[in-house]
Amino acid sequence: xxxxxxxxxxxxxxxxxxxxxxxxxxxxxxxxxxxxxxxxxxxxxxxxxxxxxxxxxxxxxxxxxxxxxxxxxxxxxxxxxxxxxxxxxxxxxxxxxxxxxxxxxxxxxxxxxxxxxxxxxxxxxxxxxxxxxxxxxxxxxxxxxxxxxxxxxxxxxxxxxxxxxxxxxxxxxxxxxxxxxxxxxxxxxxxxxxxxxxxxxxxxxxxxxxxxxxxxxxxxxxxxxxxxxxxxxxxxxxxxxxxxxxxxxxxxxxxxxxxxxxxxxxxxxxxxxxxxxxxxxxxxxxxxxxxxxxxxxxxxxxxxxxxxxxxxxxxxxxxxxxxxxxxxxxxxxxxxxxxxxxxxxxxxxxxxxxxxxxxxxxxxxxxxxxxxxxxxxxxxxxxxxxxxxxxxxxxxxxxxxxxxxxxxxxxxxxxxxxxxxxxxxxxxxxxxxxxxxxxxxxxxxxxxxxxxxxxxxxxxxxxxxxxxxxxxxxxxxxxxxxxxxxxxxxxxxxxxxxxxxxxxxxxxxxxxxxxxxxxxxxxxxxxxxxxxxxxxxxxxxxxxxxxxxxxxxxxxxxxxxxxxxxxxxxxxxxxxxxxxxxxxxxxxxx
Amino acid sequence: xxxxxxxxxxxxxxxxxxxxxxxxxxxxxxxxxxxxxxxxxxxxxxxxxxxxxxxxxxxxxxxxxxxxxxxxxxxxxxxxxxxxxxxxxxxxxxxxxxxxxxxxxxxxxxxxxxxxxxxxxxxxxxxxxxxxxxxxxxxxxxxxxxxxxxxxxxxxxxxxxxxxxxxxxxxxxxxx
Ligand code: FES
Numbered sequence: 194x195x196x197x198x199x200x201x202x203x204x205x206x207x208x209x210x211x212x213x214x215x216x217x218x219x220x221x222x223x224x225x226x227x228x229x230x231x232x233x234x235x236x237x238x239x240x241x242x243x244x245x246x247x248x249x250x251x252x253x254x255x256x257x258x259x260x261x262x263x264x265x266x267x268x269x270x271x272x273x274x275x276x277x278x279x280x281x282x283x284x285x286x287x288x289x290x291x292x293x294x295x296x297x298x299x300x301x302x303x304x305x306x307x308x309x310x311x312x313x314x315x316x317x318x319x320x321x322x323x324x325x326x327x328x329x330x331x332x333x334x335x336x337x338x339x340x341x342x343x344x345x346x347x348x349x350x351x352x353x354x355x356x357x358x359x360x361x362x363x364x365x366x367x368x369x370x371x372x373x374x375x376x377x378x379x380x381x382x383x384x385x386x387x388x389x390x391x392x393x394x395x396x397x398x399x400x401x402x403x404x405x406x407x408x409x410x411x412x413x414x415x416x417x418x419x420x421x422x423x424x425x426x427x428x429x430x431x432x433x434x435x436x437x438x439x440x441x442x443x444x445x446x447x448x449x450x451x452x453x454x455x456x457x458x459x460x461x462x463x464x465x466x467x468x469x470x471x472x473x474x475x476x477x478x479x480x481x482x483x484x485x486x487x488x489x490x491x492x493x494x495x496x497x498x499x500x501x502x503x504x505x506x507x508x509x510x511x512x513x514x515x516x517x518x519x520x521x522x523x524x525x526x527x528x529x530x531x532x533x534x535x536x537x538x539x540x541x542x543x544x545x546x547x548x549x550x551x552x553x554x555x556x557x558x559x560x561x562x563x564x565x566x567x568x569x570x571x572x573x574x575x576x577x578x579x580x581x582x583x584x585x586x587x588x589x590x591x592x593x594x595x596x597x598x599x600x601x602x603x604x605x606x607x608x609x610x611x612x613x614x615x616x617x618x619x620x621x622x623x624x625x626x627x628x629x630x631x632x633x634x635x636x637x638x639x640x641x642x643x644x645x646x647x648x649x650x651x652x653x654x655x656x657x658x659x660x661x662x663x664x665x666x667x668x669x670x671x672x673x674x675x676x677x678x679x680x681x682x683x684x685x686x687x688x689x690x691x692x693x694x695x696x697x698x699x700x701x702x703x704x705x706x707x708x709x710x711x712x713x714x715x716x717x718x719x720x721x722x723x724x725x726x727x728x729x730x731x732x733x734x735x736x737x738x739x740x741x742x743x744x745x746x747x748x749x750x751x752x753x754x755x756x757x758x759x760x761x762x763x764x765x766x767x768x769x770x771x772x773x774x775x776x777x778x779x780x781x782x783x
Numbered sequence: 784x785x786x787x788x789x790x791x792x793x794x795x796x797x798x799x800x801x802x803x804x805x806x807x808x809x810x811x812x813x814x815x816x817x818x819x820x821x822x823x824x825x826x827x828x829x830x831x832x833x834x835x836x837x838x839x840x841x842x843x844x845x846x847x848x849x850x851x852x853x854x855x856x857x858x859x860x861x862x863x864x865x866x867x868x869x870x871x872x873x874x875x876x877x878x879x880x881x882x883x884x885x886x887x888x889x890x891x892x893x894x895x896x897x898x899x900x901x902x903x904x905x906x907x908x909x910x911x912x913x914x915x916x917x918x919x920x921x922x923x924x925x926x927x928x929x930x931x932x933x934x935x936x937x938x939x940x941x942x943x944x945x946x947x948x949x950x951x952x953x954x955x956x957x958x959x
Contacts, residue, residue, distance in 0.1 A: 263859070347894060351909060354892035354951045367824045375859035377823055462852055462871045462887075464895035466908040481910060485891075485924035489952065553908055748839040748940075 221406050223425035230420045231427035234308070236435035237301035238405070241325070242398055243436045244294040244443070249391060251287040259339065261383035263375060264576030266341035267458040271568045271577075274455050285447040291333050292452075293443050295472060298326045302503075306523045307516065316507040318404045323503055325397045328390050330472065335386035337470060341379060342456030343557055347467035349382075350374060355480075359493035374461070457560040458577035466553040468544065475533035478540035499529060563587055582753065589761025592754055596746055602637065603765075612742055613641035621670055621719040621766035626663045630654075643742055647698075647710070654694060661687035662695075670720040670763060691715065700735065711738045719766075725759040836941050837872060843882065843942070846916060848873040848898050848905070850887065853946045871895060872932060872944055873905065875916065884934035884944050885918050891925040893951045905929060926954040 210216040227235055258277055260269040273280035302322050305311055311319035334352070338345040353369070356362030370378030422428070446452060469477045479495060480488040502509075503526070512518030544550050560581075567580050567587075581587045593603065599610030603617045616637035619625040633648040634640045651659065665687025668679045696705030700714035714735040717723040727736050729747035737743070750758065837851040850871050857867040871887035873896070885905070887896045894909035904921060905914040912923030919928050934944045950957040 347909070351892045351894070357950070358952050364824065368820060370823050371828070373859070376862065377860060462868050462895065464887075464897050464908050467894065480924075485926065488924065550908075749842045 225424040226421045227428045228421050230422055231431050234304050236432045237297050239432035240297045240436050240439045244290045247290045251283050254283050261380045267577050268572045270340040284453045288453040289443050289447040295329050309519045311506050315408055321397045321401045328393045332390040335382045338382050341459045343465040344456045346459030347465045358489045457564045466550050474537035478536035585761035589757045592758040617765050623663050623667050626666050658690045662690050711740050713737050721759055721763050724762050833946055835946050836943050840936050840940050840942050843876040845876050848875045882934040884932045885929040890927045
C-alpha cells in the first residue's frame with residue numbers, strides 16, 4: 194500500500210529527492226496503515242509531537258535568560274517574568290505546554306490500554322509511550338523547581354525526603370546534591386530538565402515515529418477493525434485539526450490564566466505550607482490518608498506497581514481479541530486512576546477549607562508581591578533574600594510583630610503583652626503628634642502605660658502653637674527622600690514654642706528638665722535616631738530614663754535588624770490611622 | 784556474501800576490530816559523565832555539628848518558645864559564606880532555668896516547624912505533625928520527637944547551641 198503525496202515533480206525536487214530520499218520517507222509515513230479508519234484517538238501522538246516542539250523552542254528561549262544558581266535563579270525568573278519581552282507569556286506557554294503534554298500522553302496511553310495496542314507486535318511502541326510519560330513527569334518536576342522560590346525549595350526538600358525512604362532513592366537524592374539544597378542540586382536539576390530529559394523525549398518520539406511506519410496505528414475498542422486506510426489524507430487532516438485545537442487551548446490558557454507565577458525567594462528559615470503540583474497531589478493525598486509507616490512506602494509502591502503492571506502488560510494479557518478480554522487488564526488501572534484522583538480532590542478541598550493553610554498562603558503571596566515590587570528597583574548582588582532582609586515592610590514588619598507587637602498596637606492588632614504601650618498606628622504623623630499633645634492620657638497613647646498623669650494635655654498652648662509644635666517635631670524626623678513638604682516658618686515657630694513651654698519637664702538637646710520630671714529629650718523626637726535609641730536603650734537619659742517600662746532590645750537585635758526595625762517604625766508616619774483600625778481601647782479586635 | 788555469523792578466522796578478527804570503535808566511543812562517552820554525576824556521592828562530606836551563638840539569654844521566656852536564627856559558616860560548592868543562615872531553633876527556659884533547644888527542622892521531612900500560640904504546641908505546616916513543648920509527638924506523621932540540641936549559657940549572657948541536622952523520616956536520630 195503506497196500513497197503518493199499530491200505535490201510531486203519539479204527538477205529541483207527530484208534533485209533533492211535523489212540525494213536525501215526524504216520524499217520516500219514521507220511517502221512511507223503517508224501510507225502508514227491506520228487500522229479502524231481515521232479518528233481522533235490516533236491524533237494524540239501528533240499533538241504530543243507538536244507540544245514537544247513548542248516546549249523545545251520556548252525552553253531554549255527561557256534558557257537564554259535563566260541562571261541556575263540559588264540567588265540568581267529567582268532573580269533571573271523575575272527578570273523573565275517582568276522585564277524580558279513576552280517573557281511572562283513564553284514562560285506561561287512553556288509550563289502550559291508541559292502540562293498539556295502530560296495530559297495528552299496520558300490520554301494516548303489510556304487509549305492504547307483500552308485499544309490493546311500494547312500487544313504483539315506493538316510492545317516497543319507501548320513502552321516508548323510509557324517512557325515518554327515518565328520523562329515528561331520528571332521534566333515537569335525538575336522544571337518547577339528551577340525558579341527557586343519558596344514553593345520550589347520546600348517541595349524539593351520533601352521530595353528528596355520521600356525519595357530517601359525508597360530503595361535506591363537515597364543514592365538518587367545524593368547524586369542530585371543531597372541533604373543540603375544548594376548549588377549542586379539546582380544545577381543538576383537544570384541539566385536534567387534542559388538537556389537530559391529533552392534528549393530522551395526527542396529520542397523516544399523519533400523512535401515512535403519509526404515504529405509507527407512499520408506497524409501502523411491500531412484501532413480503538415469500538416472501531417471496525419477490518420477497515421484499514423492510509424495515514425494520508427484523512428488521518429493527516431484529523432491530526433492537523435486536533436493539533437490546532439490543542440495548541441489553541443494551550444495558547445488561550447497561557448495568555449489568560451495565571452499559570453506560571455513566582456513565589457517569594459527560597460528561604461531555608463521561613464516555613465512554607467508546601468503542597469505538590471496537581472499531578473503529584475494524588476501521592477501526597479495517599480500518604481496523608483494512610484498511617485505514616487505504610488504511607489511513606491505506599492508513595493513508592495503504588496506508582497511502582499502501576500509502572501510494572503503497565504510495562505508487563507504485553508506479556509500478562511494473552512487473552513483473545515475484543516475489549517471484553519482486555520478489560521480485566523485495563524480496568525484496574527482505570528479504577529486506581531479514579532481512586533487516586535478522588536483522593537487528590539478531597540485533599541485539595543480540605544486545604545481550601547483549612548484556615549491556617551489559607552492564611553499561610555496569603556502571607557506567602559504578600560511576601561512574593563513585595564519581593565517583586567522591590568526587585569523592580571533592582572536586585573542587589575547579594576541576592577533577593579538580602580534584599581528582603583533590608584526591607585522595612587518585610588523584615589521590619591516581621592521584627593515588629595515578634596518584638597514590639599506584644600505590647601504596642603499597630604493596625605488594630607496587639608498581642609498579649611502585660612504592658613500596654615502606645616499604639617503605633619500612624620506613629621509620628623502630624624495627626625498622631627497632634628493627638629498626643631491634645632490628649633496624652635488617651636488609652637492609645639500613654640493612658641495605659643503607667644506613664645499616665647505624667648504629661649498633661651497641652652491644649653492650653655492654643656491651636657496655632659500646637660500646630661507649630663507638631664510641624665517642628667514632624668520636621669525633626671523628616672529625611673531627604675521623604676515625600677511631602679515641611680512648612681519651615683511654622684516649624685521655626687514651633688521650636689520657639691517648644692523651648693518656651695516644654696522644657697520644664699522635657700530635655701531638649703541635653704538642656705531643660707528644669708523641674709526634674711525626667712521627660713524624654715525632644716531634640717530628635719521622633720526621628721530615626723530617636724527611635725533606634727528607644728528600641729536599643731529605653732532607659733537612657735535621652736529617652737524615658739528611670740521612667741521607662743520597656744525592655745531594652747539592644748542586645749537582641751543585630752545592627753541590621755535594629756536599622757530595619759527602626760525604619761519600619763518611622764515609616765508609620767506616612768500611614769494616617771484609618772477609621773476602625775486604631776486600637777483605641779487597647780484591646781485587640783479579633 | 785555469507786552472513787557474518789558463519790565466517791571464522793580472519794573475518795572474526797575484522798569483526799572485533801570493527802567493534803573496537805563503538806566500544807571505545809561508548810566507554811569514553813560514558814566514563815567522565817558517570818564520574819561527574821556521581822561526584823556528590825563520592826565526595827566526603829563534613830558532618831560535624833557546629834557550635835553557634837544564637838542570641839542573648841535575656842530574650843528567653845519561661846516555657847514559651849522563641850525562635851532564633853542560627854547564623855554560621857555555610858559551604859556550598861565553591862562558595863564559603865561566613866555569615867549565612869543555617870537554620871532556626873526554638874528556645875525556651877525550663878522552670879529550673881536551664882535552656883531547652885529544639886531544631887525547627889521537622890523530623891518528618893524537614894519543613895520549618897512553627898509554634899501555635901493558642902494550643903501551646905509546635906506544628907508543622909507541611910503534614911501537620913504536632914509536638915508538645917518538650918518535643919514529644921502529639922499527632923501527625925513524624926516518627927520521632929523534635930530534635931533536641933545541646934544549648935548552654937555563655938559567660939557573657941549569650942546562648943550557644945550545637946547546631947546539627949538529622950536524617951528525616953526515621954525514628955532514630957542520625958546526624959547528616
Ligand atoms: S515535614 Fe513536618 S509533618 Fe511532614
